[in-house]
Amino acid sequence: MLSVSRLIKVLIVLLLCCQLQSALPQLDQQPEATVELDVLSCPSSCVCQYAAFNELPIARWVNHMTNTDASDDASDFLLATHIKLATCLLQEEGETQTLFSALPIDLQALILLHTGSPGSQLTVNTSSLRALNQLSTLEIRGSGTTTLNIDEPLEFLQHANFEQVRLQASERLQRPQHSKLPSDNYEYKPPSDMAGNEATPKYQLKFEPEAAVEIMSYAQYVERLKQTRMPSFWGWSQLEVLRIHNCQLSELHWQMFDGLTQLHHLSLERNGIEELQPFAFSGAPHLKSLSLAHNTVARLYYLGLAGLLELETLNLADNHLERLSESSFPPLPRLLKADLRENPIMYILPATFWVMNDTRELLLGSKLAALELRSWNSYGQFDSLHKLRKLSLGNVTTASLEQGVFKGLYALEQLTLRGNISSVQFDAFAGMEQLRELDLSHCGIVELSMDALLGLKCLEQLNLAHNNLTHVPNGLLDDQLRLEVVQLQGNQLRTLPTSFFQQPRLRVARLDQNPWQCDCDMSNWLPRLTNVMRGPSVERCVRDINGEPMLCRHVASYETDKKLVPRCANYNGRSVYYVLRRQLHCGAPLMLAPSRGHSTRGLPHWRKLELHQQQQHKLGSKKKQHSHKKQRKSHLAQRNNLEHILKEQQQKQQNEATSAQSDGQKMSNEI
Template sequence: MQWINVLLVLVLLIQLNVNAARINAKPHTKQHTKFLKYQQIRQQHKKLGPHAVERAHNEVTTTHRIQRLQRTEVPPLELPHEHTQQLAIDTLQCPTGCVCQYAPFAELPISRWIQHMQAQRPGAQPVDDIWSNERASSNSNEATYDNFDDDANDDAYTTNPYMKQATCILQEESDVEDLIQKLPHDLHALILLYTSSGRNKSINLSTLKPLNQLTTLEVRGGLNRSLRVLFDQPLSFLQYANFESVTLLGSEDYKRPKNSVHPKDSYDYKPRSESYDDLDALAFAPLDDYDDNIVPYDIYKQELLKARMPTFYGWEHLEVLRIHGCQLNELRWEMFDGLTALDHLSLERNGITEVPPFSFYGALHIQTLSLAHNLIHDLHYRALAGLLELEVLDLSYNRLDKLSERSFPPFPKLVRVDFRSNPIRNILPASFWVMNSTLSMHFDSQVMALRLKNNQPFESLVELQELHIGNVSVGNLGQNMFKGLTALEKLTLHGNIRSIEFDAFASLHKLRELELSHCGIQELSMDAFIDCRALEVLDLSYNNISYFPPGLLDDQPHLEEIYLQGNRLRTLPHTFFLRPKLRLARLNENPWECSCEMYNWRPKITNQVRGPRTKRCITDYTTGKQISCRRVDSYVYENRYAPRCSNHNERSVFYVIHKQLNCAPGRVVLTKKQQHTHMPQHNSILPRPAGKQPMPHWRKIEQSKLKLMQNKNQTQVHAVRVTDEQRKMPKTVTAFTQRNTLTYAMQQERAKRVEHVAEEEDNNNISNDI
């Protein structure tokens, strides 16, 4: 029996070893098989380039997709398409003079311009939000082989974040057609650079037809635009086009629309001023007769062929068009006709002097339009007619000298408009009645100052949040200047403003930042900032302010920063540093007259500058995701920003108060209104702060001298015995010795300070009653 048991145990052990060997020889899971294939392909692509890993992912997923389709009973549906010549795709072939590589789309110049224009649109992510950008980029590039077992997610890895692009340098002896034929025909982006400034060289767009997978095209020439681009065939597969410093020419064989109807036949908007027959029409800009410039279409077509103007008709997939420095100074509406997918259009630095009627009526879905750095001297509402989807309009660096009701057509979605570096002198009434959704508006000119009048020039901008005027000229800033801007949050004014009257910003209930620096302001009304209860930052720096009214900031409970440097201030009210949320007050570059009334000045508020903004987020403990984030302002302490005394050899205010004047902590008398806002107590005298205060240096010296005198006379500090000889001394001698003590001097100085503060309170009450 024992031998039988031993044999059974041996048989069981042998069977277990055989099963273990079979298990080791068999792949564990489908995931393991895919991983092994992935490793094999990765080893094969090690020497092919830095982006071989992404190509390995694509090859693995493509192989599995083909296998799944082969296992299905029904073959995949083949959509009908045009018969084109099948071209061999060679990912390693690149002709001489070109560089073929895998690179992200974000590195292209046109991509950076798209990001710049997208940042100006509503709801765009802030540029300084680097955390979100890093998270988005990291999530898009993450790839692990663990996800290969999920067949539903295979499509996510076929989208390669790197696109195949080629950069070619053209010279005078280069054969463009032969060069393009040698390029890989699976290119996604093509950049052509012409470096020669000699004789002219031409490129026909028809030579790019074999590159039917091309989505991005950039052509850049020299300063003299010696590279010519002939529009002989449309590139319907292009999505992004960028032309810089080249000459664009049309062709007679180009496919053009037939029986086109002029936009004027279907456009019926007219501003209100055109129907005026009375003297009120004189307030608006004169209307030029644009209809005389419109000729019949047959005649215009002949002129167009003679001028060989390029046209983008047939580019139905084009989303972004950027033409810079191409001297495209004559615009026609047929040029952009048929661009139904166009979102961004930029025509900068083309020498455009006039925008003809209905210039962009063929591309009615434009969202961002840039006409900056041109020579436009006047705008008519028919020039930009039909752009009902426009969100960003850039007219900076032109020659516009006035704005009126007849300057713009209706823009129901316009969010941002830029008028910087235009010599605009006047803004006539009702100029912005067609911009009810505008959020941001910028004016700035070094040549001509904008003359604002109290006639509500910014009327109907009910959603405007940011207004910047870099060069303004107004004598007295009155209360009707910004009336109606109920949503304004940031206002910046620079230029020439003599005084700010009462209720100048009364209707700006949401104003958070107000910058009035470098304006030459001389007078401030006590009620200048009334109703601005949301104000957080006030900048009055580098003006001519010599008097700061006591109650100027009584209606600003949320004020955090105030800038008063570069003025002519000598004193400040006693309640200036009693603001509950005040964190920064720049007071340097002022001729301060230092006295003990400045004892409550705080160097922690005056001797600092705003630092970089940080971001604090609350993250989930289990998942690690950010729940909510907020920006935190930081401040850096700097002694060089300390205010200085003009009556003490430009020494620091805090040094003079504590070292030279030996000012002790006093009491400040508050009015009844200030008691309720700052400290709701029954006593009108502000008590000393609770807790033990640090002893100043001058007090330590006085105490040491007092102890030495007490030791010499063999007396105690807390109790002084009066001898009989001292009682027999005359009263005049006793009074004289009491005046020389430290406690008597402090009592007299405190009594004088309280009397002085009480007198100032009485004067303020009398002035308020008056």
């Protein structure tokens, strides 16, 4: 019997490890915590141990949800304490009550795994767990035939995780007697629904009519709850984290989460949810993160998310949304991150994000439908997101990326576009002076305006890889004095402007996978720039006399890879540097120093050319004037020389005549 007990415990540990791997595949592996087995009061089908709270799947999930660049409180949920954990394997219906009675009374975390046969049924009543009144974390992972019957509230529970478990409420469960749908106290309406409102845009916008929202009376809703036996977490007053995944919770109602004033993190992924009922989450007004990913929500109406004034992270990825308008979102004044990827969104109408003024990160795009980028009169699609730092748009479509599409994104630092963009026109990124990373790879770009990047003075990374570019315009990078990385691989480039390598901070220039036509104009190309790639950032510290770090910072690393060398299409694919050195014999490379004059910085390239021509014309006229003056001076010099000679001759003649006269007078006096 002892050997069987040990075997069961080993199987439980192995199964728990597998569950951890499948539950959080996107997270990095964490170091294993020190484990102490409690062999005094642990049932034979359980493993009892002291484990780090951060190692629990529920804790790792919360840390993953809150670990965003925009959030300053990413590590608030990390706890260094160890808690008493029991992991139990359930197989038969009748053993649950006996198992719970044998568990240690001071248990703090409980994980229940149902691994019975496909036809086996297992029901767990919440009332059977009330004896474990020190329990703070509960996880139940079923096999599709597991049922959690909520017959009594667990008011002491703080973290709950249910996976593949059918949730149902008992008929004897007490519900709030005087609950009232909060629609009467909610005053917000979109501008299009308020006639004569001063917030109405200058140009009247036309929106598609929204379907009427059905709001039932309380008596009708109670009757519906009795029929469907929907679960309710009323009375779970200490609950902070609630995770319900793949539990067939397809319908939501506003009473389900009523009274959860301490709830901060809620996840309802993979439940087949089709629609968000009005005020579905109003009972948890202090939610910070909400995940509705991997459901079938096809329509967003602002009442569905109404009341979440403290929400910071919203995940609606992998749903069926096709359009967004000003009627989609309620005011979300503290929202930092919104993930709407893998939704077939084709249209984003103006004023959609006017109620999300504090958002820092926005993710959009799906392979199922292309998002149209455009502007309406003086309104853009993102013109109210003044604090947005990161914008990622996948599968966009536009004939030409023009001015006004990204109007209002003054604080944007990272912009990523994917899809079908034929050309990028002048001033397409006007006003985005804080942009550091611009990724336009895999967009099918054929043409770039010479002033496409005008105004991006803080740009550090530019990615134009895998497009259809045949040339890089002169002056394209004149305004980018902080540029460190340029990626142009995978295009149809044959030549580059001679000023391309004049960037003062350039560290990486990816030029491979292009049909280069090599000649001696490439003499200033440098292998230390073209044969490297940017690696992960590394930490560098200034240490004191004892070797302890004092001041640390993360800096980018660069790795050399000879496979990245650009090659000549007109020399059978040989390396550019081999051709320059062995076949063209171009001699020493031409070193081009960057211009010291900064008076033309920020001007369009055509204006720079015009000023250059004017300077050349002025220089030519000055040369002509100088030559004319020189000729005149020489002529005057020659003329002055002749007059001087004539004067000398006249003076000599006068002197001779005077001396002859004086000699004759002297002779007559002597006679």
